[in-house]
Amino acid sequence: MQRMSAQIDEVKTQLTDLIKDKAEYALLQSIPGIGPVTSAALMASVGDAGAFKNGRQLAAWIGLTPKQYASGETNRMGKISKRGNSTLRKYLIHGARTVLNWCEKKDDVLSCWLQKLKVRMNGCKAVVALANKLARIIWSVLISKQPFDVSKACA
Template sequence: MNYKLISIDLAKTVFQVAAFNGDNSIAFNRKVSRPALLDTLRQCSPTMVVMESCYSANYWGRAIQQLGHDVHLIPTRMVKAMLVGNKNDANDAVAIGETAGRPKVSLLRPKTVEQQDIQSLLRIRERLVDNRTANCNQLRGFLAEYGVIVAKTRRQLMMAIPLILENADNALSTTARSFIQRLYEFQLVLDEQIEQVVLEIQSLAKAMPIYPLLLTLPGVGPVVAATILASINDISDFKNGRQLAAWLGLTPSQYSSGNTNRLGKITKRGNQTLRRLLIHGARTVLAWCDKKDDPLSLWLQQLKQRSHICKVTVALANKLARMVWAVMSRQQAFDIQKVCKVSALAA
């Protein structure tokens, strides 16, 4: 059976599958059980299959790709805007198909197994880091309740705790020393687990040829490079660097009406984790730019003179996103001499 498009509303056990003919009419729109989904699609000639980028979408995307179909994922917020009628599976499946036909909708490829592995480990690392931060804060709070104040950094806290526990002159009770010791040991365990996860992430990322090229970018370290690989399914989905920056929410929002054209704050759409890491990387580059004379540093020095440091940071994060696109699309290492033209520096 030949169809122009097939849309699937994913679920745990029962899926809704809608097929569209060449004239955009609906050929069928029916429920399909989980075991029967692949059999249903196997009976259809290879065509475009679209799903929301949600729970289990990457798994089903890879499975359907093996049947010869061209699979794309659509952001959920775009599908919601196309929903007509009440919220149910049948209307959702139709909305997904109609959204895919819109000219400016961003369609993404499913993640590979390697990308899924890296992303899962990154999520585990993020949770462990949150737990470590919470444990540090709890340690500081408990110590402060007994009149013991420790310096701000985590390293200084970990160095101070053994000395605090050995100091018999402070106000810590026997019980307090016991649970402070347990929290300290838990902190060491978290540090070790985070280090192990980072090593696993690096091991998986190193198997990808683009990984060492990403490390040549300023402000991009092993974790940021791995996050880029896990977040960007296929760089060919973006025609240029600006599209990637816009996908990450690093471009200004726009309000235009008639002769009025206003640019506001950044949109903050897309991958929040990658956007945050690029901004952190931009802060690192800005911290050292005054001591360098390369084109990028000279551009940043001029930008800092006429704009607030926060605006400069986001502007650099935007430029980093464009650099990421250039490195990944051209399969070339970053060349800092090409990042800013001389004419731009003289402006």
């Protein structure tokens, strides 16, 4: 067990050494809830963010957008599709859960939005909503090549 943990740590170190000089890695690290492992996974999986038309397409590709049920004039949104990259979805949901747990102690625009969201809906739904928002923020940061600006997050 210890040998396997040592091997995992060694691979993480090698991975970090390979990508730490890339500009996208630093840009992704500026987003709340996105750490080194998530940044590396995003860089490996997404590649060129320009392949996606907008942030919603990236979120849908990861599997964070709700299914839509439509019939006649009725239009309902269901649960998330869970199609796409399950590893990225898991990383973004865990990062979103961390951000949501700490939003009570902050007063920036994103934290205020999250506090209102927590009042309106169940905690798990709020986590997935934030993960969806993080996917859209990731697309925006990668396309604009600008670090995350919290004042523009909920504008």
